[in-house]
Structures are given as C-alpha cells and as structure tokens.
Amino acid sequence: MDKQIKWIANGNARNNGEKASLDFLSENETKKVMDFHQSFPQYQATPLKSLSNLAGCAGVSGIYVKDESYRFGLNAFKVLGGTYAIGRYLAGRLNRDISDLSFEKLKTKEIREKLGDITFTSATDGNHGRGVAWAAQQLGQRAVIYMPRGSSLVRLENIKATGAEGYITDLNYDDAVRLAAGNAQKHGWVIVQDTAWESYMDIPTWIMQGYATMAAEALEQLNRLGGKPTHVFVQAGVGALAGAMQGFFASAFAESRPITVVVEPDKADCIYKSALAGDGRPRNVTGDMDTIMAGLACGEPNSIGWEILWDYCDVFISCPDYVAAKGMRILGNPLGADPRVVSGESGAVTTGVLIDILQNENLSEIRDLLKLDKDSRILVFSTEGDTDPDSYRDIVWDGKYPSCGCKG
Numbered sequence: 001m002d003k004q005i006k007w008i009a010n011g012n013a014r015n016n017g018e019k020a021s022l023d024f025l026s027e028n029e030t031k032k033v034m035d036f037h038q039s040f041p042q043y044q045a046t047p048l049k050s051l052s053n054l055a056g057c058a059g060v061s062g063i064y065v066k067d068e069s070y071r072f073g074l075n076a077f078k079v080l081g082g083t084y085a086i087g088r089y090l091a092g093r094l095n096r097d098i099s100d101l102s103f104e105k106l107k108t109k110e111i112r113e114k115l116g117d118i119t120f121t122s123a124t125d126g127n128h129g130r131g132v133a134w135a136a137q138q139l140g141q142r143a144v145i146y147m148p149r150g151s152s153l154v155r156l157e158n159i160k161a162t163g164a165e166g167y168i169t170d171l172n173y174d175d176a177v178r179l180a181a182g183n184a185q186k187h188g189w190v191i192v193q194d195t196a197w198e199s200y201m202d203i204p205t206w207i208m209q210g211y212a213t214m215a216a217e218a219l220e221q222l223n224r225l226g227g228k229p230t231h232v233f234v235q236a237g238v239g240a241l242a243g244a245m246q247g248f249f250a251s252a253f254a255e256s257r258p259i260t261v262v263v264e265p266d267k268a269d270c271i272y273k274s275a276l277a278g279d280g281r282p283r284n285v286t287g288d289m290d291t292i293m294a295g296l297a298c299g300e301p302n303s304i305g306w307e308i309l310w311d312y313c314d315v316f317i318s319c320p321d322y323v324a325a326k327g328m329r330i331l332g333n334p335l336g337a338d339p340r341v342v343s344g345e346s347g348a349v350t351t352g353v354l355i356d357i358l359q360n361e362n363l364s365e366i367r368d369l370l371k372l373d374k375d376s377r378i379l380v381f382s383t384e385g386d387t388d389p390d391s392y393r394d395i396v397w398d399g400k401y402p403s404c405g406c407k408g
C-alpha cells in the first residue's frame with residue numbers, strides 16, 4: 001500500500017488581515033454553554049488521557065487524548081452540540097435567556113405545556129442524530145432521524161432506542177440533509193443540523209458553541225498537567241467541530257494559539273480541497289464518500305466552520321483509511337502503563353495521523369513544518385468510542401485495513 005497522507009499548509013492562517021469573528025466562542029459564551037451542560041444529571045467532564053509512554057516513544061513531550069467515549073453515556077462528543085442547540089432553540093421560543101434555563105427547568109410540566117409538541121429532525125451518520133434523538137427524548141419531545149445509505153444498523157438501533165423514528169435512506173449524507181430539511185419545511189418540524197447554509201445559521205452556530213464544552217474541559221485538564229498545548233489535531237466531517245475547536249483556541253490565545261491541524265478521510269476531504277483551491281471559497285466533494293470514517297463522510301463544508309478554518313487553521317490533511325485503523329490499534333493497545341482509549345474510526349484518525357507524522361521518515365517535511373519536536377505537547381480528540389463494535393473488532397482484533405508499515 002503506497003498511499004500516504006497529503007497535506008497543505010495554510011498561508012492565510014498567521015497573517016494580520018481581517019478574520020472571521022470568534023465572539024460566539026469567547027470565554028463568556030463558553031461559560032454559558034458549560035453551565036447548561038453541567039445542569040444535565042449525566043454531565044461529567046470526559047477524561048483527558050496522558051499517553052506518556054507513547055509520547056516518549058514518538059519523541060515528543062506529551063500526547064493527550066480527550067476520550068469522548070465517556071460523553072453522557074452515548075459514546076461520542078456529538079450530543080454536546082444537539083443538546084445546546086435544542087436548549088437555545090427552546091429558550092428562544094420561551095423568550096428566555098439560556099442562562100435562566102437549566103435542563104431541569106426545561107423538563108418541568110409548566111414549560112413542557114408552554115412549548116407544546118415539537119418534532120426535531122436531522123440527518124446523520126449516527127452520532128449527531130443519536131445526540132439529537134436523546135435530547136428530544138430527555139425533554140419529552142419527538143425526533144425523526146435520517147441516515148445515509150450504507151449506515152451501520154447498530155447505529156440506527158441506538159437512535160431508535162431513544163424512542164425516535166430512524167431511517168436509513170438511499171441517499172448520501174449531503175442529500176440526506178436536504179431530505180431532512182425538506183421534510184422539516186413540509187411538516188413544520190425543527191431541523192437540528194450540524195451544518196450551515198445561507199438561510200440556516202442559528203442552529204449550526206449553537207451546535208458549534210455546544211462543542212466548546214469539550215475544548216474548555218480539555219484546556220482546564222491540560223492546565224492541571226502543565227499548561228496549554230503546543231499543537232491540536234482535530235478531525236473534520238463538515239468542519240463544525242474543527243471550526244469550533246480552532247475558534248475556541250484562537251479566541252483564548254490569539255497569536256500564541258496552538259498550531260492546529262485538521263484531518264479528513266481522502267474520500268471526503270472537502271475542507272482539504274477547499275484549502276487547496278486557495279481562494280477562501282469552500283469546495284464540495286460528491287458521490288459515495290466510501291470511507292471507514294463514517295462520521296467524517298461529509299462532502300459539503302459548514303460555512304461557519306470553514307471561514308474560521310480558512311482564517312486560522314495551520315495545516316489541512318487528507319488521509320487514507322488505514323491511518324484511522326492504525327490510530328484505533330495504537331489507542332486500544334497502550335504502551336506500558338499508558339491508559340487505554342477505545343476509539344472508533346472517526347475518533348482515532350487524529351492519533352493515527354500524528355504517529356504517522358512523527359515516525360514515518362517520508363513525512364519529515366510536514367513534521368518540520370509543524371515544528372513537532374521534543375518540547376511538543378499535543379492534544380488530540382478521540383471523538384467517539386466503538387460506535388460500530390463489529391467494525392471495531394474487525395480492525396483492532398483481526399487487523400483489517402493494515403498499516404502501510406512505512407517508517408522511512
């Protein structure tokens with residue numbers, strides 16, 4: 001196998017031109033988001049796992065993995081966005097500020113009666129839809145969730161287990177989004193989608209704000225372990241998560257923000273292709289986007305996320321599936337006393353890419369470009385656990401998608 005990762009450095013990231021506003025990811029806004037999340041009985045900060053033996057082996061100071069398999073018992077970070085967006089939407093309908101509304105208050109009989117029956121809808125590879133369906137269930141509302149063709153049955157069953165209606169369609173992800181949007185319009189439902197388009201900005205903005213809880217927790221945890229990261233590796237589907245993480249760190253640290261790397265599967269690398277085009281305008285990828293990284297199989301960038309990434313993100317990477325598989329095996333088989341991380345395909349790709357860059361001599365150019373060295377403290381997000389357990393075992397136990405084995 002000779003396919004390697006491809007990368008492009010973003011010359012736009014460190015100039016002093018006018019940049020996208022990060023106000024919606026400021027410390028103040030993030031505090032409101034965290035307060036809301038902390039009002040859920042299921043809330044607990046997910047662990048930040050320090051892989052010090054792996055860091056030593058790879059020649060860097062620290063590798064820290066934010067393990068989102070622990071999030072709200074749902075095995076992925078995505079519920080952070082769905083819950084906050086639904087919270088903000090309901091606050092708007094009630095003419096209240098989100099700061100006045102805890103999860104408990106939203107569940108009261110009085111508020112439930114004021115709101116009446118609401119149906120939330122969304123399209124999803126699994127994780128986002130499960131978060132939306134779960135939030136609707138918790139608040140006594142209905143959800144209808146659409147999935148692209150080829151979606152995992154286990155993920156569908158997990159969505160239905162919340163009481164939501166769930167369907168695997170014959171469409172790719174971006175067309176499933178259009179189906180959900182069309183049905184929302186037709187039936188008076190509320191679409192809670194993690195991507196933005198011209199006439200649809202509020203909910204995706206709130207979803208991105210919701211993700212800030214994960215970054216804020218990670219930063220607090222890293223501060224306890226010696227300070228902010230020098231590098232952040234984050235994966236992208238539509239780029240809402242990556243935009244939120246990038247925006248959070250750029251807002252917190254301005255010019256001294258960590259070097260940020262955005263990672264995508266090569267079959268669905270719309271953010272990488274947008275960067276490659278070089279004019280600041282987003283580009284789409286179409287077709288089946290046949291990758292094991294189901295959560296990242298999205299072909300149309302989120303416009304809010306893309307603007308932030310174009311203005312602030314340092315490097316964009318497009319990588320083959322085996323890199324994600326290698327990341328899963330590395331995290332599932334820790335060195336020495338390092339803690340184990342159960343990480344799914346979309347969750348583990350950032351670790352796979354990082355180790356490839358650190359150990360593959362053919363990638364020394366990008367290693368130097370990123371200034372990765374013995375002083376680097378690297379934060380990676382493992383955004384999901386084994387959300388498709390059969391596929392997890394095929395890869396981690398049986399060695400499906402073997403690594404290229406390149407050390408140079």
Ligand SMILES: Cc1ncc(COP(=O)(O)O)c(C=O)c1O
Nearest residue numbers: 127237238239240241295383384
């Ligand atoms: C596990 C996982 N990681 C990362 C992402 C990427 O998020 P985004 O689509 O906002 O880029 C997703 C999206 O569904 C996901 O499910």
